[in-house]
Amino acid sequence: DVKVTQSSRYLVKRTGEKVFLECVQDMDHENMFWYRQDPGLGLRLIYFSYDVKMKEKGDIPEGYSVSREKKERFSLILESASTNQTSMYLCASSFGLDTGELFFGEGSRLTVL
Amino acid sequence: AQKVTQAQTEISVVEKEDVTLDCVYETRDTTYYLFWYKQPPSGELVFLIRRNSFDEQNEISGRYSWNFQKSTSSFNFTITASQVVDSAVYFCALRSATDSWGKLQFGAGTQVVVTP
Numbered sequence: 001d002v003k004v005t006q007s008s009r010y011l012v013k014r015t016g017e018k019v020f021l022e023c024v025q026d027m028d029h030e031n032m033f034w035y036r037q038d039p040g041l042g043l044r045l046i047y048f049s050y051d052v053k054m055k056e057k058g059d060i061p062e063g064y065s066v067s068r069e070k071k072e073r074f075s076l077i078l079e080s081a082s083t084n085q086t087s088m089y090l091c092a093s094s095f096g097l098d099t100g101e102l103f104f105g106e107g108s109r110l111t112v113l
Numbered sequence: 114a115q116k117v118t119q120a121q122t123e124i125s126v127v128e129k130e131d132v133t134l135d136c137v138y139e140t141r142d143t144t145y146y147l148f149w150y151k152q153p154p155s156g157e158l159v160f161l162i163r164r165n166s167f168d169e170q171n172e173i174s175g176r177y178s179w180n181f182q183k184s185t186s187s188f189n190f191t192i193t194a195s196q197v198v199d200s201a202v203y204f205c206a207l208r209s210a211t212d213s214w215g216k217l218q219f220g221a222g223t224q225v226v227v228t229p
Binding site for chain 2: 009033035040041042043044045048058088090092101102103104105106107
């Protein structure tokens, strides 16, 4: 069974802390994505990666960075968390040249106090 | 710019009623893909359907059906004889065929609540 696993379902952090959200997929997918989900706004793309060590900004990259050192792992980093980054974060992956079906993890709900 | 609009924030129905979720999209591309995803309370979005812009045939899968109309830029989703397990947030999404990386533009989602 295909799987996208996010390391933490719930996190509570303080303003200014550095936060790492980890995502691992076992499908040998080329593409990986980080979205954030907020009520009334749907899912918005933060960053994506189409290959190891490659990354591209999505629609809302400010305040975030990413790392992809291995094909199966894609990390989202909040260098200095702020309260407006309280959200649900969703990781997804897909085949490189496929027509775009995404496979999602269960999400990480981050609260920044 | 691409945009997906799901005007219905929440729909509440009683079990066995039909429910239709609206999705209107905007794109300048002639080739594109449309998707519906389901997000149950567990949080993981689940793929339901993909449609390309050249295929306007309606599709039925069990209790689910989709009505794609390019003339109105709509891709509506109907659940027939709803069940409690259908309670979820449903997202419509759009992807341009020229986008090699499979980025999806999502709508805001529609919360469906099915009560017994």
